[in-house]
């Protein structure tokens with residue numbers, strides 16, 4: 001007898017069809033206008049040979065042979081052990097490390113997206129468990145937007161993510177805006193996703209509404225397909241990492257022609273004069289005029305001049321995506337985009353001005369927020385130490401070193417135990433060979449995973465975890481006003497258990513089970529969080545009872561409406577009454593605070609800094625192609641790379657790499673060929689796709705193919721599958737944010753004519769019983 005059950009994921013909500021406990025298929029929900037094809041492919045992965053079925057311990061670690069430095073992490077075989085033995089090993093090791101090295105020696109940053117679900121949030125569970133046990137070193141900011149998160153509070157005030165409720169929503173753009181200039185485009189592939197889940201995909205319809213209303217779109221990006229065809233966008237290819245120079249050239253043109261909004265700059269901003277002297281070159285002898293910008297960006301001088309005119313004579317909106325700040329000096333294009341919108345006269349006009357991250361997710365620009373939804377309660381972390389999220393390899397390689405971060409000096413802690421739960425650093429971190437070296441230094445690495453991905457293979461103790469289909473929960477997406485029920489669709493594979501179950505058992509062994517569980521079972525927690533959300537809403541909420549919600553699968557939260565704190569419309573209307581929370585109360589074109597940090601790579605106002613790697617760098621003689629490692633269309637990061645949808649996208653088992661036909665022809669590369677992409681940091685195989693959607697001089701290889709080093713322990717070894725982080729540089733954006741700079745990497749590519757090695761990314765390691 002077939003049963004149909006509700007499923008929620010970061011890529012949308014579906015219906016699972018289950019027969020006698022067996023997952024048969026996953027179907028889109030009827031009310032989703034643009035369902036993602038990632039969901040149905042999850043069935044392929046549910047019981048594949050990569051599933052972790054039993055707890056496993058690396059043999060060398062079990063034998064006590066070196067547990068730190070020069071270990072065989074990533075190459076060793078594993079021994080399968082009982083749950084009881086695994087819990088003993090992990091709890092005793094936690095106790096040992098805490099007593100010998102202190103609580104800050106436990107690293108629980110554990111960055112990663114995990115799965116949808118308010119209760120079974122992997123990091124939430126881990127942080128609660130570790131905080132109650134004495135604390136842990138945490139990480140700060142995200143791989144997504146570290147540079148943006150650190151710079152924006154200095155420039156526009158408010159919490160790092162508050163811009164999402166302060167920028168125009170799509171329907172306001174449709175009704176009020178004439179011209180959208182999108183730096184980095186508006187890739188619809190990315191709006192399949194909303195962190196935490198989503199009920200219906202709306203971005204595509206909202207974009208169509210803008211187009212139908214006559215809004216014109218300009219796509220400034222190295223890749224044409226970063227905007228949907230139906231937008232009829234004008235494509236202006238730009239040399240990667242030079243957006244700041246393009247914006248400066250536009251700003252200079254506005255200034256010398258008197259097209260800038262002097263009134264707004266005087267009343268609502270500070271520091272324009274000092275910035276203007278930089279623009280004109282009074283300060284450094286270089287005028288940042290359109291001709292200067294053209295030489296850097298590869299855009300024409302006329303194009304830049306024309307953009308300046310159009311932006312200041314139309315009701316316009318300047319958008320930046322996130323990729324442009326995952327780069328050397330990634331703070332600059334974000335800061336400069338705010339300044340440009342302020343100059344253009346559009347900042348604080350309804351449906352116009354400035355915004356970030358449109359179409360990076362089906363949340364930004366769709367709704368400004370939602371009432372808060374209860375999640376697994378946080379416990380204050382007794383350890384104050386943290387690292388900037390992308391400095392993990394630095395920390396492991398250089399404990400005790402001090403680094404700059406947003407005006408502070410941080411001493412990198414000495415980490416002895418890494419506990420990762422819900423993330424995949426061997427996908428997400430840059431320069432994986434460097435990470436491999438760094439990863440050999442701690443005593444112990446514990447990982448909870450459902451599949452033998454690269455991070456699991458590089459662990460010492462792997463605990464098999466139930467997937468989001470194998471537990472009860474409910475989803476609440478970012479700014480999505482819908483709650484979606486997630487009843488357990490099937491039993492956990494093999495001996496796998498939920499993260500919560502694992503931590504409960506560990507907490508019991510360590511003597512704090514009661515504090516961890518508060519004596520609730522998992523389904524009692526789910527009910528409790530729902531009821532708490534319902535109670536917090538009070539009468540406005542009118543959420544149905546838990547049982548009704550569970551039966552009907554969805555419930556709707558009331559819509560939030562503005563004005564939201566820090567509104568630019570309010571600022572424009574009355575800057576005295578509605579100041580921002582910046583030190584000056586206004587938009588900071590010049591920041592005294594940042595200036596006082598004395599950084600040479602992020603000074604008091606936005607400026608052009610040459611990236612370390614870009615197409616006009618000396619290194620381009622040897623590596624003449626700029627690598628764009630953007631988000632994959634076929635999956636979320638590395639999740640479900642073993643799912644049906646992602647597997648279908650591969651070329652002879654390798655990740656596709658898109659190359660301009662001119663670059664392909666000069667290298668003898670044809671469509672469908674296996675190629676080797678390489679630089680001094682490493683090399684990987686990939687399947688060539690020729691397309692003039694990618695500008696000459698640029699290649700595009702998405703993130704997330706499970707890293708498959710031919711000789712795992714060996715530096716520089718070939719990745720057989722096509723993970724771009726084999727090639728990227730592990731360099732902070734600047735001393736300000738220390739964010740990841742994945743999009744600043746030069747490479748070359750050549751036909752691969754050696755014998756094709758098998759891809760073993762989805763094969764489990766050697767397992768002994």
Ligand SMILES: Nc1nc2c(c(=O)[nH]1)N[C@H]1C(S)=C(S)[C@@H](COP(=O)(O)OP(=O)(O)OC[C@H]3O[C@@H](n4cnc5c(=O)[nH]c(N)nc54)[C@H](O)[C@@H]3O)O[C@H]1N2
Pocket residue numbers: 111112113114115120121122143144145326421422423424425427428429430448449450451453465466467468499629630631636637638639703724725728742743
């Ligand atoms: N070169 C390059 N690198 C990048 C980027 C780029 O643009 N270029 N982008 C960066 C960005 S923006 C991001 S956000 C990161 C993403 O990096 P991650 O968030 O680390 O990537 P995911 O593949 O989502 O990893 C989630 C992991 O958690 C596991 N998981 C899922 N649910 C659960 C659960 O309930 N419990 C447990 N224990 N595990 C679970 C999944 O199997 C998967 O292995 O990558 C970054 N890396």
Ligand SMILES: Nc1nc2c(c(=O)[nH]1)N[C@H]1C(S)=C(S)[C@@H](COP(=O)(O)OP(=O)(O)OC[C@H]3O[C@@H](n4cnc5c(=O)[nH]c(N)nc54)[C@H](O)[C@@H]3O)O[C@H]1N2
Pocket residue numbers: 143144145183184185187189190191192193220221222223226238239240241242243321322323324327360361628629630631632633634635636637743
């Ligand atoms: N399908 C899918 N969607 C996703 C994700 C996923 O893994 N899969 N991940 C989600 C996450 S965690 C995040 S943070 C967001 C990320 O959202 P983004 O960071 O905006 O997305 P990307 O796909 O990395 O990059 C989008 C485009 O930016 C362009 N670009 C790159 N460098 C430059 C540059 O220097 N200048 C200009 N002008 N353009 C540039 C590239 O052409 C690229 O296609 O996406 C989310 N959406």
Ligand SMILES: [Mo]
Pocket residue numbers: 143144145
């Ligand atoms: Mo991200």
